[in-house]
Amino acid sequence: MTDHCVDVLIIGGGVGGLTLAQWLTGLGRSWRIVEREAYLGGPLAHSQYVLKWIPGWPAVSGRDYMAAILAGIDTTHCELSCELTQIEIDGIEQAWRCQLSNGRTMLAKKLVFACGAAPVSPFAAAERVIVGPGLQKIAHLQTGDRVLVLGGGDNAAEHALILQEMGCSVVMLVRSQLRASAVLAQQLQAAQIDFRVHGDELPLNVSVSGIELFGEFYDYAAVYYGYQPSKAITDFPVLYGLDQQISRDVFILGDMTGPAYPNILLTQGQAAVVAKQIDHVLSGDGMRTRHCTDLALGEWS
Numbered sequence: 001m002t003d004h005c006v007d008v009l010i011i012g013g014g015v016g017g018l019t020l021a022q023w024l025t026g027l028g029r030s031w032r033i034v035e036r037e038a039y040l041g042g043p044l045a046h047s048q049y050v051l052k053w054i055p056g057w058p059a060v061s062g063r064d065y066m067a068a069i070l071a072g073i074d075t076t077h078c079e080l081s082c083e084l085t086q087i088e089i090d091g092i093e094q095a096w097r098c099q100l101s102n103g104r105t106m107l108a109k110k111l112v113f114a115c116g117a118a119p120v121s122p123f124a125a126a127e128r129v130i131v132g133p134g135l136q137k138i139a140h141l142q143t144g145d146r147v148l149v150l151g152g153g154d155n156a157a158e159h160a161l162i163l164q165e166m167g168c169s170v171v172m173l174v175r176s177q178l179r180a181s182a183v184l185a186q187q188l189q190a191a192q193i194d195f196r197v198h199g200d201e202l203p204l205n206v207s208v209s210g211i212e213l214f215g216e217f218y219d220y221a222a223v224y225y226g227y228q229p230s231k232a233i234t235d236f237p238v239l240y241g242l243d244q245q246i247s248r249d250v251f252i253l254g255d256m257t258g259p260a261y262p263n264i265l266l267t268q269g270q271a272a273v274v275a276k277q278i279d280h281v282l283s284g285d286g287m288r289t290r291h292c293t294d295l296a297l298g299e300w301s
């Protein structure tokens with residue numbers, strides 16, 4: 001049974017998907033979001049980080065920024081705890097027939113993937129292994145916990161500082177050299193973070209009771225090795241590294257397009273561009289549902 005027919009099915013309800021939805025609403029287009037998690041907003045939804053990279057914006061937390069975006073969204077158009085499981089072309093309807101994991105089927109003229117990025121790690125997340133940034137992930141650590149921070153970029157540096165501030169005993173381990181920006185490198189030095197180089201070998205022994213490395217023991221390992229585009233959609237491996245529009249009917253945006261520098265502004269800009277491209281294509285297709293307010297009187301004849 002087909003429940004809905006929409007102009008655009010958006011897969012991923014983070015910054016990119018939600019911003020796109022807002023633009024599409026403004027352009028008079030119908031949309032539906034499919035979000036894997038039980039909540040909207042992606043990683044920023046619970047982040048207490050104060051965002052510092054949005055020029056002209058007062059410093060707000062990721063959570064606050066996301067709340068402002070969500071305030072403009074009709075969340076009844078969002079399928080939560082849901083994934084796209086299968087798609088096929090419906091030749092008669094000239095649309096994608098999409099099967100969702102909640103049993104619904106949906107017809108969509110355009111698909112947009114906005115699934116974000118996943119942290120890179122050779123170690124799976126576990127009770128003692130924290131993978132990727134996010135304050136909520138380290139919130140349960142306590143004063144005196146010995147934490148091995150793996151990685152030498154900005155995220156690793158920032159978390160090493162935060163963990164030390166929390167009273168943890170931090171050892172920061174990089175393969176060859178620190179790559180964090182100068183301002184963070186200076187802060188690491190000032191905080192006297194224990195900083196070591198491990199070379200090519202990293203014989204980490206993870207057990208339920210702790211972490212062992214080079215004969216030393218830690219309570220937790222926290223891995224900050226960067227991001228890669230989400231590969232959640234196995235049917236679309238070709239998405240990796242491609243441009244925003246991969247066909248007339250399928251688009252990607254946000255961190256999925258190349259998250260070397262994951263960035264809210266870029267993601268929101270891409271969402272605006274994708275919305276306008278879709279509007280343009282749909283107008284050309286003659287598939288737009290026209291509202292009387294869109295039309296000059298003469299066009300009714």
Ligand SMILES: Cc1cc2nc3c(=O)[nH]c(=O)nc-3n(C[C@H](O)[C@H](O)[C@H](O)COP(=O)(O)OP(=O)(O)OC[C@H]3O[C@@H](n4cnc5c(N)ncnc54)[C@H](O)[C@@H]3O)c2cc1C
Pocket residue numbers: 011012013014015016017034035036037040041042043044047049050051052053054062082083084114115116117133134135230232233253254255256261262263264265267
């Ligand atoms: C802790 C932290 C702090 C940050 N701070 C800043 C900052 O200060 N300034 C800045 O510019 N950027 C910051 N970023 C980066 C910024 O959050 C990202 O660039 C931005 O969120 C990318 O938006 P997106 O929509 O591409 O992905 P996301 O916001 O990650 O959203 C992707 C969504 O897709 C969902 N999803 C994934 N796979 C599927 C699937 N198969 N089916 C359905 N849904 C799926 C996810 O659950 C998620 O909700 C930060 C990121 C983090 C993690």
